[in-house]
Amino acid sequence: MMGLGVGLIGSGYMGKCHALAWTSVATVFPDVRRPRLVALADATPELARQQAEAFGFSRGTGDWRDLISDPAIDVVSIAAPNQFHADMAVAALEAGKHVWCEKPMATSLKDATRMRDAARLSGKTAILGYNYIQNPMIRHARKLIAEGRIGDVNHIRLEMDEDYMADPAEPFYWKSEKKSGYGALDDFAVHPLSLLAVLHGRITSVVADMAKPYPDRPANNGGRRNVENHDIAQALFRTELGASGVLMVNRSAWGRKGRIALQIFGSRGSILYDQERMNELQIYMTEDPADLQGYRTILAAPPHPPYREFVPAPGHGLGFNELKVIECHELLQAISGEHDAYVIDFERGLEIERTVHAAAQSLEAGAWINVESISPQ
Amino acid sequence: MMGLGVGLIGSGYMGKCHALAWTSVATVFPDVRRPRLVALADATPELARQQAEAFGFSRGTGDWRDLISDPAIDVVSIAAPNQFHADMAVAALEAGKHVWCEKPMATSLKDATRMRDAARLSGKTAILGYNYIQNPMIRHARKLIAEGRIGDVNHIRLEMDEDYMADPAEPFYWKSEKKSGYGALDDFAVHPLSLLAVLHGRITSVVADMAKPYPDRPANNGGRRNVENHDIAQALFRTELGASGVLMVNRSAWGRKGRIALQIFGSRGSILYDQERMNELQIYMTEDPADLQGYRTILAAPPHPPYREFVPAPGHGLGFNELKVIECHELLQAISGEHDAYVIDFERGLEIERTVHAAAQSLEAGAWINVESISPQ
Amino acid sequence: MMGLGVGLIGSGYMGKCHALAWTSVATVFPDVRRPRLVALADATPELARQQAEAFGFSRGTGDWRDLISDPAIDVVSIAAPNQFHADMAVAALEAGKHVWCEKPMATSLKDATRMRDAARLSGKTAILGYNYIQNPMIRHARKLIAEGRIGDVNHIRLEMDEDYMADPAEPFYWKSEKKSGYGALDDFAVHPLSLLAVLHGRITSVVADMAKPYPDRPANNGGRRNVENHDIAQALFRTELGASGVLMVNRSAWGRKGRIALQIFGSRGSILYDQERMNELQIYMTEDPADLQGYRTILAAPPHPPYREFVPAPGHGLGFNELKVIECHELLQAISGEHDAYVIDFERGLEIERTVHAAAQSLEAGAWINVESISPQ
Amino acid sequence: MMGLGVGLIGSGYMGKCHALAWTSVATVFPDVRRPRLVALADATPELARQQAEAFGFSRGTGDWRDLISDPAIDVVSIAAPNQFHADMAVAALEAGKHVWCEKPMATSLKDATRMRDAARLSGKTAILGYNYIQNPMIRHARKLIAEGRIGDVNHIRLEMDEDYMADPAEPFYWKSEKKSGYGALDDFAVHPLSLLAVLHGRITSVVADMAKPYPDRPANNGGRRNVENHDIAQALFRTELGASGVLMVNRSAWGRKGRIALQIFGSRGSILYDQERMNELQIYMTEDPADLQGYRTILAAPPHPPYREFVPAPGHGLGFNELKVIECHELLQAISGEHDAYVIDFERGLEIERTVHAAAQSLEAGAWINVESISPQ
The missing domain is CATH 3.40.50.720 (NAD(P)-binding Rossmann-like Domain)
Structure with missing residues (x-):
């Protein structure tokens, strides 16, 4: 068959x-x-x-x-x-x-x-390609948080930064048009928000700022053209579980290539992650003896599913493309009726979109916005 | 004599x-x-x-x-x-x-x-003990920015985090009283703001949030007592030079001991610094050839004044206490009439205080506040 | 077709x-x-x-x-x-x-x-699966060395360490039998030697030591059985290009998972690499200005072939398995008559084997051995 | 008084x-x-x-x-x-x-x-200024090893590297004269050997190699002058406690400034240290749960004596000069009759010297040398 x-x-x-x-x-x-x-x-x-x-x-x-x-x-x-x-x-x-x-x-x-x-x-089955959540280290972080290893999460910082729009000499292209979206806010923020969705929960309110590092760029016809959206965005937020947090995205951040940095603080420890070192996870736990406390760097390894399916030896490293293979496997699980399939489906995807739009509206309002007030229609 | x-x-x-x-x-x-x-x-x-x-x-x-x-x-x-x-x-x-x-x-x-x-x-001469600015690596960052090595600065992220208030089992003490101040905002924020003052310039407007990870703590008399100020604070800001930025402080951040992390992005590069590795500075420069671009880690060394006065060999490391010795030397320079003395005097110190109060007021207002609107009186 | x-x-x-x-x-x-x-x-x-x-x-x-x-x-x-x-x-x-x-x-x-x-x-075409050489960062190191970015190489340190034999409570199995080989020396050393082959050249003489961290292990039948080969080996060496070096391998190195660490020193700089962070390469160059010298961390990116074929965006990371895809591509190039195919063929593979045997013989001799003295027969 | x-x-x-x-x-x-x-x-x-x-x-x-x-x-x-x-x-x-x-x-x-x-x-009281042993992180490593946190030590790697002799254009000066000593071997090796002395024990036998990256240098009188000793040295060794190890020193290692790197492997874990990040210690322990194993980075802090005497807050960092203050304190303890004073006295210092001379003799002999065979006379 x-x-x-x-x-x-x-x-x-x-x-x-x-x-x-x-x-x-x-x-x-x-x-x-x-x-x-x-x-x-x-x-x-x-x-x-x-x-x-x-x-x-x-x-x-x-x-x-x-x-x-x-x-x-x-x-x-x-x-x-x-x-x-x-x-x-x-x-x-x-x-x-x-x-x-x-x-x-x-x-x-x-x-x-x-x-x-x-x-x-x-x-x-209808899912979105939020592949960063498929990293075994992110799943492991999720398990550790669920086990209470860092206690109750009370503060979160999310960053996503690249530098493909960082060069002011680069000509204007469609990514800087208003009709392509808000800029970094929808281009990038959805990724850390997908991670927040699986590691913690929903954002309930938000206040954002967006900035243009370069107000105009060389136009193809020889003159200069105004940049219509924002390459930088940042937002303060609160979550349904009572945590405070900050979301920062920047697509003109010289030096950052594929950075998605998470800092998650709880009452008993904290977890750090950076996508540029996607095979590592850091955790600090107060359950360790006082003179031995420190961030430990855990390397991707067979105890972190589904790493073992790729390589049976620890520390050998998965790549970005392999996250898509894991996502494909989860999709197949979902299609075959597995209810626990670990994916961002269209329901959750819409939630993420609403958060992005709430952030954008807060800028116009100059004030905090409740995500619930953003009609899904 | x-x-x-x-x-x-x-x-x-x-x-x-x-x-x-x-x-x-x-x-x-x-x-x-x-x-x-x-x-x-x-x-x-x-x-x-x-x-x-x-x-x-x-x-x-x-x-x-x-x-x-x-x-x-x-x-x-x-x-x-x-x-x-x-x-x-x-x-x-x-x-x-x-x-x-x-x-x-x-x-x-x-x-x-x-x-x-x-x-x-x-x-x-009247100066404040903002010793972190005295680190030779911070001075070096200042010089590199002034030389234009990272171009025009357009985005800044400032973090200061420690964990001395992170244990929810710790009894209530005076640091949690309202009369001791806003909490992390004035306890910590002044330090990264002093660094911002020497590396970049003034904040002109701000919107902040403050949070309590633990609403109450064990009281000495046996019951529990409400925490009256905030161990966590974060703010979005704009600067006089047109940069956007985020300020984050947390004195209940498990795992962080003496972290003061700076990310400074410009049109030609970026600079990173973390006080927990105070003898290192990272810089990314687009003037490097394309296939050789990357953050370089510069170790404190004789070319970074006044490191040489302490040790003539590079990479041997200064400690926190030695920043105070440098500050003392700058104070002596200022007293002897040296106009370029590198210090935070009472004038600049007052500016920093105003920024802190503006952030606190923005929380009450639920909106952006201009720092200028905060009367120094 | x-x-x-x-x-x-x-x-x-x-x-x-x-x-x-x-x-x-x-x-x-x-x-x-x-x-x-x-x-x-x-x-x-x-x-x-x-x-x-x-x-x-x-x-x-x-x-x-x-x-x-x-x-x-x-x-x-x-x-x-x-x-x-x-x-x-x-x-x-x-x-x-x-x-x-x-x-x-x-x-x-x-x-x-x-x-x-x-x-x-x-x-x-007959090649060996030395996939570590296929990492775009290793190729990039090779290019940088060939360009003279670090000058004439005069000293090299090679380490390969894992911990799959590190637990003394693990029962005896075939890897500890004499007939399976010398132990870490042939199990591991061939990998850093393959890297040395493409980055620098041949080893001409060697003196080695080998050690058993655990003289015996639990036997399956209940008693204990003597370990017959060595989980740890180290060697001093000289190369055909006049460099001195050290080769260290350890398959009972607790904490090391897939470490292959290179330190290559030249007259104008140095290069560092660690397989556990296989998407990074570090280089120090004296051509940088004095106050800006430091190791720069280069992230895998499109300028480092053939990274671009996998992902067009920098810093997204390749995995261990993808090195095999690159190797497969080189094999296909070789088969189609491309003389520059970047592989370890059976000729070079035999050279690597001779070096391993020379190291083993030096231990018996308690003295330096010339690799040339090891007959390929 | x-x-x-x-x-x-x-x-x-x-x-x-x-x-x-x-x-x-x-x-x-x-x-x-x-x-x-x-x-x-x-x-x-x-x-x-x-x-x-x-x-x-x-x-x-x-x-x-x-x-x-x-x-x-x-x-x-x-x-x-x-x-x-x-x-x-x-x-x-x-x-x-x-x-x-x-x-x-x-x-x-x-x-x-x-x-x-x-x-x-x-x-x-007669002591030597081996200040690196005074680092609270080294003392902490010593305590952790003594507690058995990493089990029985079976393998050790020691590196000390700087680059003050790395520039081939630097004129010949007295450090390259034969009468100043063997070169890197006595200039540097004594430091990691002092650390080995307090963390583990004595070396019993050794085989070494020494190398000249630059055979001659510009002479002051205009010509060139032969370099008479060796800027690079490496040795294989065995210790009295049965460990194998490697000692590597290089004073012409471009990029290294004050590196003294230790890797200590035991039957239950391992410890890493690098003097360039002297306020950090890394430990891997198999007593951690399998899915949480990883090197943890411990920052210098009050639980690591005598850090607390300098700063009561963790993670604030000591500097190189402050190690001398600690050494001075230990000297005062020794003078006042404290038998446990933590110093390298002239007895132990002589042991270190013998090891260095044994290494040098092994090079002449082209074979392993027992340190005991080196007469202290």
Whole structure:
């Protein structure tokens, strides 16, 4: 008997990452049947055919709707540009397919709500590609927090920083257009918020600031063009469990490449994490003897599932792409009816979107905003 | 001919630190005449005499006013409890002494203003013990920023965290009383603000949050007592030079011991610093070739003044107490009329206090506050 | 037209790693035709069939000779136990297949020599699975050294440490038998020696020590059994380029998980690397201004080939398994006649084996040994 | 009643370090009577007088024998050039003074033996300035090892590296002359050996290599001059407690400034230390739960004596100079008859010298040497 039939829309960076996951998941996880790579859709038939061959899909198509209507396909990976997510996801769900959609969920709260509604109605599995939560070290942090190793969490600091917009000499491009979103706030903040969602819980209120390090940039036509959104954002927040916290994101932070730094403080200890050293987790515990207290650096190892499926030896290191393989495995668990599947589904994804919009509204208001006041509609 | 006559009020932790500075400064710095350690004042004559002998002062006294009126004394070190700073500093200045006062400056903005006014009137040198700015690595950061190595600074993150209030089982004590201040905000925030003052400039507006990790604590009489101020505080801010930033302080941060972490981002690079590794500075510069870009860790060394005065070999490390020796040297420079002396005087100290009060007011207002709106009176 | 036909012998840990590489290589590298996964051989037909299905091979077989005689197979991956490497590799080469053999090359110098001779005779590509050299950061180190960034290399320290034999309560098993080899010396030393081979050059003379942290271990039958080889080894060495160095390996080093630490000192700088942080490289260069000198930490990024093929964004991190994908790509380059393919072939592999045996002989001799004196026969 | 009378010979770098210790010790340690700084001797009367005033000594003298014969002096600090150590120490001991002599002990084994004999005969306290052992983190490591936290120690790696001889363009100076010693071996190795002495025990046998990164250097007269000793040395060793180990020293190691790195492996854990981060200690313990094992970084803090005497708050950091203050305190303890004083006395110092000479002899012999075979005469 054959495994699930897979369709992939988009074969750029994230599409390739999905393809690697689909092609590797059964090799890595012994409990998984090998998926059938049925069809790949991209902008043109030629590109689609070429990438289908490279990635091992049976056929390529220039029309994503053709892919969605293929009865051989059970699950659709959506790795197309953000503005298409909503239409593709809704169409796929309506066609009775499971959906694995890259983040950000959508470019408007309205679209995100539409996607959530379609998922509810279809009864199919619909998840978002928040792969950072799949890191065995993040799962381990989650387990340690749940065990009470750091006591009751009372303070959280979240940072996400890269430097791909840091060069003021870089010409204006679409990422700086207002219609592409708030800037760093929706580009980045969703990632640490996904981590917060699995490690702690929801944000209830927020006050934010956003800043432009460079007010304008060289335009392609020779002059200069005003930057329309914000490469830097920061917010103070409170959570449903009573913690205070700070969220900081910056896509023009020279020197930071893939930093997602967490500091989680509790009544009995604390946990630190930095995505740039994704195979390490630090914990401080007051249960240690006084003269032996200190942050211990735990290396990714077999006791931290599902690390063992990749390498049986500790400390050998997983990579960014392998988080997608784990996510793919969780998706397959969810599809097969496993209720504990560890994913950000469209319900939780919508919650994250609402938090982002609440932060943006707080800036306009110059005051704290309750996330609940942001209508999911 | 003899050096300056020194009086020291207070012989606890910070008093001892001043004593070490006064006794070491001429040994370390060849351009300094050895100061005369004239008198030490403490709560009782017995304690004062005992400590005077231990620290090498000629006499001890139970009355600080007696010390201030001693004509053999030229400069007064104030390391007494915070609530006495204002009276002592004003009295010393009025008696024509130079003043070296520990931070925080005072327990009210009114007192801090009174101290500033007395300093203005006296024409004497009056500085605050913001020793962290004296670290050769902080001075080096200042030089590198001034040279434009990281370009125009556009974003700053400041953290100061310790864990001495982190244990919820610790009984209530005076630090949790409202009358001792806002909590972490004035206890800690002044330190990163002093660093901001020398590395960048003034904060112009701020919105803050403050939190209590533990609403009450065991009372000495057996029951529980409500905590009256906040062990955690965070603020968003903007600076006079157009940077955005975040200030975070937490005195109940398990695992943090003496952390003062700076992240300073500019248009051409960034600088990182952590007081827990006070002999290191990290810098990222886009002037490096693309395939060689990365944070470099600079170890404290002779090219970073005044490290060389302590050890001629690089990488051997200064300690916290030695920052006070450097501060003492700067004080002596200031007293001898050196206009470039690198200190936080009472003028700048008052600015720092105003920022702290602006942050506190923003919490009450639930909105941004302009620091200028905080009357120094 | 179809890609190369692949046969895999062995489906344990390293077999799985090969399978992942074969299934991913064409997805990652756009210049590669998708290989055909023809057959997988393992100890029993049942196991082989099951693993073939899981890993995506067309068929499974319980007889590796059957696999080697399959005309649809062009290249054979050997991931079987070490004692079979020689027979399998020689048979495959004699059958006109290319060979990709896991390290260590063989369990005797005689066998290794036999493999080298068969490779010479066949004219086929025959490489060893020294995957650590494939890390983009190691390649980058190689480029930086070749560019003269650290000047002439004069001193090298190599360490490889894990702790899988560190527990004295672990029962005796085959790794402690004399017939399995010298112990840490051949188990581990070949890895740093492979790195030395690509980063610097050959070792010419050596003096070694080997030690047993635990002279005996619990035997399965209830008593205790003497440990017959050495879990710790260290050697002083000289290289053909005139550098001095130290090689240290320890498989009972509590706390070390996958450490392979390099320190390479030259006349103008130095380079540091640790496999446990495999996405980082540190370099110190005297070409930096004096007050800015320090080790810079370079994160894996697109300027370090072939990182870009995996992720276009810097600092996102590769994992241990992905090094095998790179190695697979280099193997394909070699097979297609690319003379610069970056691999450890059987010639260089034999050199590494000779160095290991020279170290062992120096212990018996209690004196320095010239590697040239170790006959490849 | 007054404290001990102190004489100091030499007012260069280490003399200044002694002066700082003598002037600070009573301020830091409450159990110490303030010493009297009686006299300072240096090369000329002028220099001596000037430095005496700067450092707070009552008088200066150009004749060290005059200082030694001063009845007001009880203890003599020797911080003069190495070749004078033996004559000064022996003379001081014969005059009934206690002696605090900088390392290295002497420039020949014969001189070192003479010093040891004089110390024995005098019955006075005679210690060497091995200040690195005084670091609270080293003492803490010693306590943890003694408690069995890492089990039985079976392997040790010691490194000491700096880069003050790393520049090949630096002109030849006396450090490269044969008569100044073996080079890095006696310049550096004594430091890690002092740490080994307090943390573990004696070395019993050794085989060493020494290397010259630069065979010649620019001579002052314009040509080039052959380097006569070795800037790099490494040795394999065995200890009296059955551990194997490696000792590596390099004074031309670009990038290393004050590195003294220790790796100590035992049957239940391991300890790491690096002098460049002298306020940190790392320990790995198998007594931790499996999923929580990792190196923990312990910051210097009040539970690590005598840190508390310097600062009551944890994580604030001691500096290199403060180790000398601790050493001074231990010296005072020893003088007052405290048998547990934690110092390297002339007996142990001679042991360290013998080990260094054994290493040097092993190079000539091209074979292992027993340290016992090195006659202390």
